Amino acid sequence: MKLEIGFGTTPQIVELPDKNVDGILYPNEVTVATTGAEEVNRSLSHPIGTRSLEEIVKGKERIVIVTSDITRPMPSHVVLPQLLERVYAAGVKPESITIVFALGSHRTQTEEEKLHLVGESVYRQVRCVDSSEFDFVHMGTTPGGTPVDICRPVAEADCRICLGNIEYHYFAGYSGGAKAIMPGVSTRAAIQANHSRMVRPDACAGKLEGNSLRKDLEDALVCCPVDFIVNVVLDETKQIVYSVCGDIITAHRAGCRFLDRFYRKEISRKADIVLVSQGGAPKDLNLYQTQKALENGKYAVKENGIIVLVGSCREGMGERVFEEWMLRADRPSDLIKRIETDFQLGGHKAAAIAMVLEHAKVFLVSHMEKEFVRNIFMTPFSSVQEAVDQAFEELGAEASVLVMPFGGSTLPVVGDT
Template structure:
């Protein structure tokens, strides 16, 4: 069977023998009842675990709406108009509404980027600011000793609304919900303390209950107080196909269940060889982005197996700190030991790769120099087809191959 894997602005075509191919993992066939702003309005009309938004807020309250920064696919410009309309309906004045773009540890936005993220209408009507990692208020620590240090603008609001998109997250289980607060608008120190929990076995994609890191996020959210959420689920083209609104936990879990129906893929067993791609440009511009597909693929490969990672990475690693950790490591395991002693953002992505390398070989099809790829513990390959041919030669004529053309979206689960 011939399968296309997105690779930058082109594709890598691979022929996988039918006898070896276990499955091609793509999103489950799904009929979405509503899309875009229609889905948002329906969710706002039918909140989960909470009254209508316009019945919760009161005239004179200071309202903060926390939403995603430019590094996330969240289409805030489609969600914000409906939220603003509800607030105005309740008598909230424009002067009492602030949209805070959750930077986490990322760079600040230009004004033009803010305008693009929130949409022209919102940008003109209400105050739109970046979260400020340098101006945070300490509330208290979580039971895991994470300091709940949150951007002052958010802490001092009377009513907090969190927006976000829900997708699988490689250590928080899922994005969305309270993640807008921690790490979204938290201090650098708070983010580091929360993210240090990523090396726990429970911190993995698709898991909420018993996930220590996710529980830490939600405890922080409870300490701050999240009054309402509006979360969306996106398709492979980053378009809204579902929206959920209301209580921070109940509405979030509803969205997670919807995501599972779309992208959780049950497989009968793990494969000897997993071929995975982010789907091409712009999602495979660098290794930092491509790591997401790699991490989903780890759930499908046998111990001692091989992951063939297909991503152009024309911009290299995409993160200076991420690259430093990879280059400074003597072995993959040394990165895991290092982060246990001292957590650094950026380094955590390198550790995620190190944890995979403990169990499987990674062949990388990319535009990065071969010597560099070897230095970061991966095996460079000139093409996906050559990588597969070589892997089949090693694992034999009965080797099982799993294909994940949209690896960042699909989560394999062995039952």
């Protein structure tokens, strides 16, 4: 069979023997009544756990809308016009609104990127800024000891609205919800304090209840409350297929339940070879983001199997500390030991990759220099077909294969677990 695998803006074609393919983990078929802007409008008319958006914003003078940066597929340009139409209808003027891009630990954005994210009409109407452009305000501390240090426009707002897309997250359980605040608009030190919990067994993909890291980031909401959220679930073409609005916990949980119906994939057994992609741009801009597909792929591969990880990584590693950790280690186990005593943001991604490498080889199909890839403990390839052919060469002609074309979104689960 021939398959198209996402790779940057130009997909690659790979041919696999039919008899070897255990499955292709596409999203489940879920019937939806509305999509796109129409679905956003439906959810805005039916908020979960809050009053209407119009009631919430009425009379507010400093409204901040937190949304995702260029590394996320969140379609802000679809959601924001629907949202702003209702905010304006409540009597709020554009000059009372600030859109803040939640950078977390990511790089700053160009004005062209900001315009692309929100669309020209919104960009011309409303002030659009990166969270990193400001100082931070200390708003308190979570019971777990994480400082709640929030960028000033968000901290000083009298109404906070958070946007995001919901997908699986390898230690926060799911993206969306409170992640817009922590880590979205928080300091690096605050993010590090929260993310240090990633090494705990309860911090894993698809888990909310009993996830100590998720609890800590939601505890931050006591210090920095959010008035309203709009969270969306996207299909493999990045179209909105479900939207939830309202309370940052209750509405988010409803979105997570829908995501499970769409992207949780039961498999009968693990495979010798797992071919996994982020699905192409923008999710595979760098290895820092592409790692998410690797993390989900690990749930599908046998011990000592091979993961063929596909990601353009045109921007390289994507984070300075991440790169430094990967290059300074002599072997993957060094990274696991280091994270236990010296947690650093960026280093956490290196440790997560190392934990995968303890159990499987990783063949990386990317634009990165081959020698550089070897130095970070992976085997480099420029073509998906070459990588798959080599995996069969090493594991034998009868090796089983699972394909995850949208690995950052799809969570494989063996049996009914």
